[in-house]
Amino acid sequence: MARTSRRREAAKLMAKPSVKAKSSLDKLKANERDRISKLPNDILVNILDRLDFHDVTRTSVLSRCWSQLPANLSLLKISARDFLSPQTRISDDELDGKFLRINALLRINAVNAANAAVVKATKSMLAHRDPGGCTIRLLSTTFYLRGDTPISVGHTVGNAIVTLKVEKAEFTVLTQQKGCGCSIDEMVKFGTRFVSFFNECHNAFAGLTRLYLENLRFRESNFVSNILVTCKQLYYLGFYNCDTEDSVTLRVEHAQLSELSIVDCRFDMVELTWVPKLTWLAFLFWLYHAELPLSLGYVPLLRVLRLSNAARSFHKNVKLSTFLHETSVRDLTLGFKCEKVWVQPECLTRRQAYVFQQLRILNLVKIPEGYDLTWTMFFLEAAPSLEELYMKVWDHPCEMEMDQDISENKGVEWESHTSNFKHHCLAKFILVGFQAKDYMVTHVRRVLKAAVNLQDVYLYDRLACAKCHKKVENMLKFDALVRGMCPGVNLPIKFPYTNEDRRSVQKRMPRGIGSLAKIHFMASKETRAEHGPRIDGYSMGAIEDDWMLSRLGQRI
16 A cells, blocks of 8 residues: 555656646746846846857847846857857868768858858947947957958947947957868968958957957068057957968067967068067967077066977977077977977076076977987976976877978987986976886986975876867777777877776886875876866967867957
């Protein structure tokens, strides 16, 4: 009898709600909406500021009260990418050949529709604002360089800058092509379109605080300088895969610019002549120049620097003590793309070492595997205030250059002239791609011995690269071999997975040193939140990729 009673109770719980119950639930939801609507307008506007544009437009049709709120928003972020359907984001690599043409046509139609939506949204959001009303703290528009959209958006934003109170205005100007898939003819075409856009919308560009450009070739050698002269309010400027028809030295003089990103561009030389407020700089890839085509002039506030190159045999090594002369960089990232080490380790004099006195964080990204790591100790000796050291050692076909002129000898030799060197500030050492091989174990031991106050050592397994991520997801389970191997690499990594292997490695490290540092062995899925942005490579610069765009909007 008791069992039957319990079954009846369970049946009641599993049964569909009655009409009366549904009615009560609807009333409860309505009451919740009413409670939210009764909040003060400034709180409601704050809520809407946290939503994307689609959610804002959907919310505005709930009631007359909500419909009036978008005119008071302080953060206006309108992006063509938000109007693209997921189907149009499929890359050509994921499609069979017979679908490529269909996919390209879908993309063109989708981009045109998304651009039209950006124009409509920008006009509607700005048309009914009171010139003496709420300040627009951020007016950000992202659109594709197609048709009349750039000029339409430019005129609307330019008028808003002149007539309304706008603190920050941003343009992110996209093309459909990825950098490596954009031909010279396409770059010239995009460059011509942008010049027309720029010349038509001087009011907008004169008030911009952030500008990102990609895949542009300018016919006029001085046009980039014209951008700097016109856009006097810029605090961020980003170029990706841009150049001029003739070789040109880009001289940067700007009173307000604080962040500059130059990625995969082919300017003959970039001279930062006078940029007094520059704090963050990314200069990535000088593949066609034997020497680093970057000169640091008056940049007294430069604190964060990102440099990366896939160096070949003809590339000359960079002496950082000379390059960083008269700077005070605190956060330095150097990338090697699994190729030749292009940094020249030095035995510094006290005067030369001064450039590293302020360095607190060092990130060495994608050092080629199999080469002695002693040269990295140069940084410990040169930077007495260094607190965090990140190293990512990695060889992977998705990243490596396979051309014949790539240097076969990727390593670099260095020998310290200081016996029994001790470092007193280093607290964290993070090594990604650790293997229980002699040269890596020896290097960890070397750091443990030198850094007398080291607290934690994190030894990470190799991380799966982004291009191989889907392959990893499709694997149903990992055995010991697969788990230690990045897809695309033929040989397994000798990472100590078992407790027994880890104890064996630990015994080889601190023996006879007396280090109190705690050693953590980390699987690729156990990445700590504070390590993620650096070991995943996100700190390398403002490359506008599908996964990078959202981060860039948050970071700057």
